[in-house]
Amino acid sequence: MVVSVVGVVGELWRYPVKSMGGEEMEEAFVGYPGVYGDRHFAFKTPARPKGFPYLTGREQEAMLRYRPRFRHPEKALAPPNLEAARKLPPGINPIDADDEDMRVDVLTPSGEVLAVDDAELARMLDEGVGEGLTLVRSVRAMTDCRPVSVISTQTVAQIGEELGGELDHRRFRANVYLDFEDGEGFGEDRFVGKSLRVGSEAVVAIIERDPRCKMISLDPDTGEHNPDILRKVAQSHDNLAGVYCAVLVEGKVGKGDPIEVIG
Numbered sequence: 001m002v003v004s005v006v007g008v009v010g011e012l013w014r015y016p017v018k019s020m021g022g023e024e025m026e027e028a029f030v031g032y033p034g035v036y037g038d039r040h041f042a043f044k045t046p047a048r049p050k051g052f053p054y055l056t057g058r059e060q061e062a063m064l065r066y067r068p069r070f071r072h073p074e075k076a077l078a079p080p081n082l083e084a085a086r087k088l089p090p091g092i093n094p095i096d097a098d099d100e101d102m103r104v105d106v107l108t109p110s111g112e113v114l115a116v117d118d119a120e121l122a123r124m125l126d127e128g129v130g131e132g133l134t135l136v137r138s139v140r141a142m143t144d145c146r147p148v149s150v151i152s153t154q155t156v157a158q159i160g161e162e163l164g165g166e167l168d169h170r171r172f173r174a175n176v177y178l179d180f181e182d183g184e185g186f187g188e189d190r191f192v193g194k195s196l197r198v199g200s201e202a203v204v205a206i207i208e209r210d211p212r213c214k215m216i217s218l219d220p221d222t223g224e225h226n227p228d229i230l231r232k233v234a235q236s237h238d239n240l241a242g243v244y245c246a247v248l249v250e251g252k253v254g255k256g257d258p259i260e261v262i263g
Contacts, residue, residue, distance in 0.1 A: 006187075009198065009257045010153050010179035011169075016068040016104050017116060018042035018142050019056040021220065022173065023069065027254040029078035030202045031094075032247050034141030034148055035175045037076045041068075041104060041116050042142045045131035054142065058214045060129050061223040067107040068116065075101040078252065096139040146207055150188060151242030152178040158185030159241065163232055170220040171229065174242055178259055188243050197260040201251020210242040 012025045018039045029036040043055040057063045070076035079085070079094030080101070086092075096102075104116040114121045122133045141147055151174040160167030169177060176198065180187050191206045198204060217230045233241050 003197070003260050003262055005181070005258045005260050006191075006196075007152070007178050007180040007259050009176055009253060009255055009259065011177040012253060012255055013170075013173070013175055013177070014038035015173065016040050016070060017066070017106065018054055019060075019063045019215075020066040020068050020106065021064060022170065025255075027077070027252055028175075029082065029250070030148060030175075030198070030204070030247055030253050031079070031250045032147070033139060034143060034247070036078055037070065037102070038175060039138075039142040040102060041135060041137050043122065043125055043133045044136050045129075045133055047131040052144075055125065055129065055131065055133060056215070057218050057223065059131075060125055061218055061225060062109065063125065064218055064220055064223045065109040066125075068104045069107070071103040071105055072101050099137070102137075145210075146244035146246055148176065148204055148245040148247060149174045149210060149242060150176045150178055150204075150206075150245055151210070152180050152185070152188050154180050154183055154185045154187060155241055159229070159233060159237075162236060163228060167229070168220060171216045171218070172242060173215060176253070186237070186241075189240075191261060192243060195248060195262045196245075197262055199251060199253045199257035201249065202247065202253050203249035203251075203262065204245035205248050206243050207246050208244050209240040210244050212239055212241055216241070 012028050013022045014035045014037050015022045044053045045055050075097055080097050082094045085094040105113050106116055107113055117135050126133045151172050156167055156169040195203055195205050212233050217226050233239055
């Protein structure tokens with residue numbers, strides 16, 4: 001087996017509530033369902049298609065201004081019995097934390113802190129949309145597509161240069177921001193169909209390139225819409241930026257960990 005290091009984990013992120021602000025992490029557990037705690041909650045609306053029933057920043061741009069955080073962050077880092085499960089042959093799947101351990105509070109744009117299941121929070125998010133929201137929780141990350149998303153910092157930088165300035169990488173809402181050794185933008189595309197080891201444990205399969213939507217045009221701090229960003233990605237890069245991954249081997253991943261191509 002040929003193994004080559006192509007870069008390191010520049011940043012790690014998860015998004016406790018779908019389409020709200022993200023949480024940067026020093027270490028995360030990457031499991032088969034995705035990054036532990038990622039898109040753990042979402043707001044569902046009956047007005048959305050059954051195949052995609054969630055409210056997102058595409059409809060409610062203000063969602064990005066809400067800042068969710070786990071009430072017990074130390075309990076939301078990894079499954080509670082992870083180490084014990086690993087010792088049981090042939091490799092028992094770890095259990096998920098109790099609901100109480102995964103409680104989330106949300107800092108609203110006005111500075112108020114509300115529990116994620118507070119009816120007032122749903123009312124705020126529904127304002128101007130009027131679709132009747134229901135909070136849902138899932139132990140599987142409620143991502144749009146594959147469990148884990150990856151983009152390189154070089155890709156973000158290249159798109160920014162093409163637009164004539166710097167671009168906030170948070171617009172792309174990835175789980176893993178890969179920092180390449182060779183500095184090549186869109187270099188992650190060459191790994192589609194291959195597997196990467198991230199850190200010493202986790203292995204992901206790069207399934208496909210990531211088709212982009214309005215979300216990258218929304219400022220992560222203000223929610224302000226700049227259509228030029230999505231237009232540039234659509235016109236210059238076939239509307240694709242970053243890659244989607246499936247998890248082959250679960251494991252902990254840390255900021256600065258090496259990323260190796262396996263194969």
